[in-house]
Amino acid sequence: MLYVSDLSVSIGTRADFTDIVSSVSFEIGKGEILGLVGESGCGKSMTSLAVMGLLPEGGPWVRTGRAELAGFDVIHLPPYRRVESGHGGIAMIFQEPMSSLNPVMKIGEQIEEAIRVHERLSGDALTRKARELLELVRIPDAALQLGAYPHQLSGGMRQRVMIAIALACRPQVLIADEPTTALDVTVQTQILSLLRELCDSMGLAILFITHDLGVVAQLVDRVAVMYAGRIVETAAVAQMFERPAHPYTEALMSCLPDPARFSRRLTTIPGQAAKPGQVKQGCEFAPRCRQAVEICVADAVPYAQLSHDHRALCRFPLVEPRP
Amino acid sequence: MSGQPILDVQGLSTDYTVRRQGKTIQVHAVKDVSFTLAKGEVLGIVGESGCGKTTVGRSIVRLAKPHRGEVLFAGTNIFAAAPDELRKLRLRIRMVFQDPFASLDPRRSIGDSIAEAGDIHGLFKGGVDRQGEIEKALNNVGLDGSYAARFPHELSGGQRQRIGIARAILPAPGIVIADEPVSALDVSVQAQVLNLLADLQEMMGLSMVFISHDLGVVGQISDRVAVMYMGRIVETAATRDIVDRPIHPYTITLMAARPRPDPKIRIKPGIEIGEPPSQFDRPAGCPYAKRCAIATSLCATDDPSLRMVASGRMVACHNV
Numbered sequence: 001m002l003y004v005s006d007l008s009v010s011i012g013t014r015a016d017f018t019d020i021v022s023s024v025s026f027e028i029g030k031g032e033i034l035g036l037v038g039e040s041g042c043g044k045s046m047t048s049l050a051v052m053g054l055l056p057e058g059g060p061w062v063r064t065g066r067a068e069l070a071g072f073d074v075i076h077l078p079p080y081r082r083v084e085s086g087h088g089g090i091a092m093i094f095q096e097p098m099s100s101l102n103p104v105m106k107i108g109e110q111i112e113e114a115i116r117v118h119e120r121l122s123g124d125a126l127t128r129k130a131r132e133l134l135e136l137v138r139i140p141d142a143a144l145q146l147g148a149y150p151h152q153l154s155g156g157m158r159q160r161v162m163i164a165i166a167l168a169c170r171p172q173v174l175i176a177d178e179p180t181t182a183l184d185v186t187v188q189t190q191i192l193s194l195l196r197e198l199c200d201s202m203g204l205a206i207l208f209i210t211h212d213l214g215v216v217a218q219l220v221d222r223v224a225v226m227y228a229g230r231i232v233e234t235a236a237v238a239q240m241f242e243r244p245a246h247p248y249t250e251a252l253m254s255c256l257p258d259p260a261r262f263s264r265r266l267t268t269i270p271g272q273a274a275k276p277g278q279v280k281q282g283c284e285f286a287p288r289c290r291q292a293v294e295i296c297v298a299d300a301v302p303y304a305q306l307s308h309d310h311r312a313l314c315r316f317p318l319v320e321p322r323p
Numbered sequence: 324m325s326g327q328p329i330l331d332v333q334g335l336s337t338d339y340t341v342r343r344q345g346k347t348i349q350v351h352a353v354k355d356v357s358f359t360l361a362k363g364e365v366l367g368i369v370g371e372s373g374c375g376k377t378t379v380g381r382s383i384v385r386l387a388k389p390h391r392g393e394v395l396f397a398g399t400n401i402f403a404a405a406p407d408e409l410r411k412l413r414l415r416i417r418m419v420f421q422d423p424f425a426s427l428d429p430r431r432s433i434g435d436s437i438a439e440a441g442d443i444h445g446l447f448k449g450g451v452d453r454q455g456e457i458e459k460a461l462n463n464v465g466l467d468g469s470y471a472a473r474f475p476h477e478l479s480g481g482q483r484q485r486i487g488i489a490r491a492i493l494p495a496p497g498i499v500i501a502d503e504p505v506s507a508l509d510v511s512v513q514a515q516v517l518n519l520l521a522d523l524q525e526m527m528g529l530s531m532v533f534i535s536h537d538l539g540v541v542g543q544i545s546d547r548v549a550v551m552y553m554g555r556i557v558e559t560a561a562t563r564d565i566v567d568r569p570i571h572p573y574t575i576t577l578m579a580a581r582p583r584p585d586p587k588i589r590i591k592p593g594i595e596i597g598e599p600p601s602q603f604d605r606p607a608g609c610p611y612a613k614r615c616a617i618a619t620s621l622c623a624t625d626d627p628s629l630r631m632v633a634s635g636r637m638v639a640c641h642n643v
Binding site: 040155156201237238267269 | 518
């Protein structure tokens with residue numbers, strides 16, 4: 001469905017640049033949820049903005065790479081050109097729905113606005129379509145809620161409206177950037193459940209960006225872990241949790257509080273997360289890695305292919321390759 | 324952990340007056356909350372946005388204006404304290420806030436921020452002593468003395484939160500109230516700060532009220548947990564009991580909704596468990612009744628109060 005290959009996003013000039021996203025590659029199939037996981041500043045949001053064509057003017061720029069949707073590279077097309085050229089198949093939702101919604105416009109109008117960009121509809125047909133979208137995202141009393149303003153809705157309902165607007169363009173791919181981070185857990189569960197449902201029933205491919213490994217375990221099908229601008233490991237979700245191959249993935253998982261384990265001390269990773277471009281040579285994680293040796297610091301790291309869908313950017317992965 | 328509690332909160336209620344659509348409405352942010360904190364104990368308060376957990380923390384030190392109830396700190400009623408006395412009490416009960424960037428003055432050096440309370444209360448015997456105390460506080464949170472000369476913008480989120488903690492512990496308080504102290508931090512940094520809090524708590528024998536929306540984090544550090552919903556405590560028990568055998572239907576929902584890092588527990592399509600009602604139209608009876616699977620007609624009319632169901636274990640529910 002979506003193939004991203006060798007994507008590098010840089011800051012600075014063409015002559016003197018720093019990669020904040022380095023040579024990132026991943027793919028998402030129809031009806032699949034790929035989790036892009038990492039801590040603040042690791043480049044996960046930049047990756048999604050680049051794929052979406054939303055990098056700010058004069059800011060970070062796409063230095064290399066492709067993002068193919070149905071065989072067509074959209075990486076250099078801004079969103080409006082994508083719609084015109086018929087390649088507008090990617091929609092996006094964000095962490096804070098209130099900052100994406102217009103506070104002085106009824107939500108019905110905002111959904112209709114999104115529908116009209118993609119379809120020639122008006123009058124009753126347009127209203128009906130907007131109502132159907134609200135029903136699709138399971139908003140109760142959809143017909144009534146079309147007339148509500150964003151501030152009259154709860155955070156969870158607002159995020160559902162954002163999803164309805166995203167679906168108005170009939171996307172093949174939905175990018176969800178920390179869509180439940182600002183929500184309470186019981187509300188979060190319901191939004192995640194809705195995303196799973198849309199994925200299963202409509203064959204939507206979802207790129208789900210999050211820092212929360214609990215959400216990853218429960219929702220996504222495959223995981224890509226980012227550190228300092230690079231994807232350091234990709235694997236099926238069960239594999240990732242049972243047999244992490246990259247020392248960073250393993251360390252990150254051991255940091256999680258687990259009430260069932262009941263030790264008063266958590267495992268920690270020494271030092272601070274490297275910023276993209278901070279480590280000039282060798283593996284970015286080497287300075288914090290418990291098993292790093294001289295060669296890790298000195299030489300560029302190759303990807304180790306551990307099975308057909310499991311690879312890690314590490315010279316000494318924690319699991320043995322399997323044919 | 325026996326004897327007289329260091330903190331005894333009885334019947335605490337805090338209302339906010341809100342003007343809405345031309346009408347003045349009383350919102351009961353906290354309604355009749357009672358709990359005790361033993362010396363050296365960590366009590367976790369957990370609940371979702373708007374449940375009143377932050378207001379409880381702020382009411383204890385009168386940062387929010389409590390309307391009813393009393394809070395006894397080592398026998399002294401904080402709510403009846405004169406302004407002078409209150410200032411002294413606030414040196415004994417210190418707060419750590421969620422966003423250490425918002426709670427540090429950007430134009431003040433780290434050292435000055437840490438020493439502020441000591442300066443106000445004249446705790447230092449001259450400049451050398453002050454410098455020494457700042458350095459000690461910094462060392463206690465795992466930073467070296469050179470940080471005293473730096474400014475907040477030079478620090479990462481985790482370091483800033485360490486400064487927030489250093490500032491809280493400098494006057495050697497009896498109680499620390501930590502309101503979502505790790506919620507703004509990445510998991511790897513969160514683990515470091517949680518370990519630091521556990522170290523300090525043991526080293527200094529601190530009593531702590533740890534407020535968070537995250538049951539995982541609360542369970543990690545607390546001896547005992549109080550679960551809040553719509554301004555009330557609905558269940559309190561030892562952490563182990565809350566985690567292993569939650570009793571109140573809301574606690575059960577909350578535990579189930581917590582995303583656990585276990586790929587065998589998958590989210591299913593079609594989960595609809597409702598959202599908390601608005602504080603503006605609080606239902607009569609039990610506020611959880613509308614979402615509750617075991618609600619009866621009694622729940623719609625009578626708000627259950629907290630009652631003892633087992634030793635050290637209290638639940639506010641008619642049906643358990």
